[in-house]
Amino acid sequence: AQSVSQHNHHVILSEAASLELGCNYSYGGTVNLFWYVQYPGQHLQLLLKYFSGDPLVKGIKGFEAEFIKSKFSFNLRKPSVQWSDTAEYFCAVNGGYQKVTFGIGTKLQVIP
Amino acid sequence: KAGVTQTPRYLIKTRGQQVTLSCSPISGHRSVSWYQQTPGQGLQFLFEYFSETQRNKGNFPGRFSGRQFSNSRSEMNVSTLELGDSALYLCASSLEQLFHTTNEKLFFGSGTQLSVL
Numbered sequence: 747a748q749s750v751s752q753h754n755h756h757v758i759l760s761e762a763a764s765l766e767l768g769c770n771y772s773y774g775g776t777v778n779l780f781w782y783v784q785y786p787g788q789h790l791q792l793l794l795k796y797f798s799g800d801p802l803v804k805g806i807k808g809f810e811a812e813f814i815k816s817k818f819s820f821n822l823r824k825p826s827v828q829w830s831d832t833a834e835y836f837c838a839v840n841g842g843y844q845k846v847t848f849g850i851g852t853k854l855q856v857i858p
Numbered sequence: 859k860a861g862v863t864q865t866p867r868y869l870i871k872t873r874g875q876q877v878t879l880s881c882s883p884i885s886g887h888r889s890v891s892w893y894q895q896t897p898g899q900g901l902q903f904l905f906e907y908f909s910e911t912q913r914n915k916g917n918f919p920g921r922f923s924g925r926q927f928s929n930s931r932s933e934m935n936v937s938t939l940e941l942g943d944s945a946l947y948l949c950a951s952s953l954e955q956l957f958h959t960t961n962e963k964l965f966f967g968s969g970t971q972l973s974v975l
Contacts, residue, residue, distance in 0.1 A: 790966040850900030
């Protein structure tokens, strides 16, 4: 069975601070990894994804994530957050033919 | 291209009632998957339909069921509603069956907010 853990459920940062949201998964085989974002009042949208190749993937709005296979991690990063990054962020994993599993989500609040 | 459309947007029901939610996928998409989102539990996978057949199922009781029509539109039904069923129900469409291609992307609708009183 696969599972996803997001360690920080609520993060508060000041504008221009750096962001790193943790995501760890458990699955023994090849995985596809995703980060989704849900802005207030809007629906989920894909931020970035990893399928294969370069473990450092770049997404929209300056976000990036690094896949570290040995640590089963796929942490989301942004060097300098903006107030408009206030949202809920979900990590998701899809391993082979199993159902996709989402993390519980991390609420990010950016203070101007 | 129109996005994923879910109706209704909001729904209020009482315990014991049943409810049917609708999802119209992006044109050409054959996979529709359903998710329950609650503050305490995050986003949980309910099931996926592809070509009118249920292909994957999450860990939810039999009160949660669904179906898919020949035009790929899908409905989800919850019978004998419980207070704990209050949640945002999201559906997502994908071109192919989940997990079969490395180019898979999920396109989510805005959801149906269900409140059970």
